[in-house]
Amino acid sequence: MTQPRKPEGRGQTDDSGTRGAVATRAFVVSPVLAADRRAAESGTTPARSPEARSEEAVGLAEAIDLQVVSAEIIPVGTPRPATLIGTGKLDDLAARVAEAEIEVVIIDHPLTPVQQRNLEKALNAKVLDRTGLILEIFGRRARTKEGRLQVELAHLEYQRGRLVRSWTHLERQRGGGGFMGGPGETQIEADRRLLQDRIVRLKRELETVRRTRDLHRSKRRKVPFPIVAIVGYTNAGKSTLFNRLTGAAVMAEDMLFATLDPTLRRVQLPHGTTIILSDTVGFISDLPTHLVAAFRATLEEVIEADLVIHLRDISDPASSAQAADVEEILGDLGVDVADKKHVLEVWNKIDNLDAEKRRALLDGTRGAEAPLAVSAVTGEGIDALLAQVEARISGVVKAITISLTPAQMPLLDWVYRNGDVTERSDNDDGSVTMTVRATDAARREISERLGSRPAEEA
Numbered sequence: 086m087t088q089p090r091k092p093e094g095r096g097q098t099d100d101s102g103t104r105g106a107v108a109t110r111a112f113v114v115s116p117v118l119a120a121d122r123r124a125a126e127s128g129t130t131p132a133r134s135p136e137a138r139s140e141e142a143v144g145l146a147e148a149i150d151l152q153v154v155s156a157e158i159i160p161v162g163t164p165r166p167a168t169l170i171g172t173g174k175l176d177d178l179a180a181r182v183a184e185a186e187i188e189v190v191i192i193d194h195p196l197t198p199v200q201q202r203n204l205e206k207a208l209n210a211k212v213l214d215r216t217g218l219i220l221e222i223f224g225r226r227a228r229t230k231e232g233r234l235q236v237e238l239a240h241l242e243y244q245r246g247r248l249v250r251s252w253t254h255l256e257r258q259r260g261g262g263g264f265m266g267g268p269g270e271t272q273i274e275a276d277r278r279l280l281q282d283r284i285v286r287l288k289r290e291l292e293t294v295r296r297t298r299d300l301h302r303s304k305r306r307k308v309p310f311p312i313v314a315i316v317g318y319t320n321a322g323k324s325t326l327f328n329r330l331t332g333a334a335v336m337a338e339d340m341l342f343a344t345l346d347p348t349l350r351r352v353q354l355p356h357g358t359t360i361i362l363s364d365t366v367g368f369i370s371d372l373p374t375h376l377v378a379a380f381r382a383t384l385e386e387v388i389e390a391d392l393v394i395h396l397r398d399i400s401d402p403a404s405s406a407q408a409a410d411v412e413e414i415l416g417d418l419g420v421d422v423a424d425k426k427h428v429l430e431v432w433n434k435i436d437n438l439d440a441e442k443r444r445a446l447l448d449g450t451r452g453a454e455a456p457l458a459v460s461a462v463t464g465e466g467i468d469a470l471l472a473q474v475e476a477r478i479s480g481v482v483k484a485i486t487i488s489l490t491p492a493q494m495p496l497l498d499w500v501y502r503n504g505d506v507t508e509r510s511d512n513d514d515g516s517v518t519m520t521v522r523a524t525d526a527a528r529r530e531i532s533e534r535l536g537s538r539p540a541e542e543a
């Protein structure tokens with residue numbers, strides 16, 4: 086068995102309980118199944134080491150202010166259906182849980198409801214699996230009404246999935262004389278209906294909130310500025326970069342899922358192009374599917390973005406596994422990650438690398454197609470990033486020259502609001518000729534409204 090490890094870094098919790106209230110003491114247990122290990126070693130996807138996974142689980146636990154007393158990796162040969170972990174290891178764990186006065190045990194592996202219940206009994210502590218933990222974090226972070234509703238919905242869907250599973254399980258057990266003494270079939274049916282009712286009600290409420298937001302969005306969409314969305318694994322430095330580029334003060338913390346609700350800000354690029362920059366929720370491996378689905382609507386900023394910045398923490402040893410996870414989720418959202426014109430990969434935290442690694446990395450990033458390397462903290466590479474973003478966006482924003490006849494003057498105000506007017510001359514015949522910089526969408530609309538195809542400039 087692996088040595089219990091005292092986690093370092095990140096610690097916003099300590100023994101003295103700096104937050105006044107006494108922190109809840111927790112163990113983080115990462116079961117490593119022999120089958121999972123073999124799959125990882127056969128290497129179809131970039132693998133994370135069990136240590137990296139464990140460290141991430143500690144970060145997740147700390148994100149809900151648990152005081153992680155110990156983190157350990159437990160190899161599991163054959164998973165036990167009742168408890169996942171074998172009896173000997175479980176007894177050993179239970180003794181240490183009691184001794185260290187642990188209230189919560191995080192098991193970084195999916196648990197069936199039965200396993201969760203049995204483990205709670207055996208350990209005499211609350212047990213949360215990875216999905217439960219992530220849902221917990223999201224529940225705490227949600228700020229907007231929509232965010233809260235989305236998390237609640239994901240929670241209910243998660244519960245429903247588990248109810249169904251345990252129900253099937255019990256049905257299989259029927260006649261076998263009561264297995265775990267769980268709720269009876271009718272009770273579960275009733276629970277399920279109750280859940281279903283709440284899900285339906287919640288979805289309706291969410292729909293109302295979304296309609297209002299869509300209204301705001303379509304108003305914003307008329308604004309001629311292209312949207313650039315920063316996405317990436319949780320803790321990659323998205324908010325730090327966002328703050329650096331916008332001068333805003335969005336919460337950037339060494340904490341997983343510091344950002345939940347998307348934040349938008351207007352930014353002016355060096356050559357005058359204005360963009361709307363969006364900071365979004367971080368991604369994580371094994372992100373519960375309910376959660377991805379629930380956040381789909383908020384992630385529409387990403388789906389609709391004119392440019393997606395995929396920010397990676399290149400100093401994290403798990404960086405390539407994280408990038409693979411992010412690309413998978415982006416793909417699920419309908420973003421074509423292979424389209425390098427649309428998705429710009431940026432390597433962050435280069436200040437964290439030692440000189441040798443850094444040189445090796447930067448030598449590899451010289452080519453035109455190579456990712457940009459930056460440090461959101463020191464500001465290194467940021468000018469090059471801005472130039473790159475502007476170059477990409479200039480393909481989206483183009484200048485057009487239009488003329489409004491005196492009869493079309495009522496449209497003048499609209500043009501000003503929907504484009505960036507860079508030149509204007511008022512002609513003797515009462516018409517107005519102007520040069521307008523506008524996005525693809527806005528240009529289309531201008532030509533529709535004017536009933537003519539405006540001349541496009543380079």
Ligand SMILES: Nc1nc2c(ncn2[C@@H]2O[C@H](COP(=O)(O)OP(=O)(O)OP(=O)(O)O)[C@@H](O)[C@H]2O)c(=O)[nH]1
Nearest residue numbers: 319320321322323324325338339342343344367461
């Ligand atoms: N050394 C170094 N640290 C950085 C850099 N960029 C961000 N960080 C740190 O990384 C941690 C996470 O930064 P955030 O900006 O909150 O990351 P995020 O991607 O927004 O995270 P979530 O919102 O939780 O998904 C913070 O402690 C930052 O100070 C960088 O370029 N170099």
Ligand SMILES: [Mg+2]
Nearest residue numbers: 323324343344
């Ligand atoms: Mg953030």
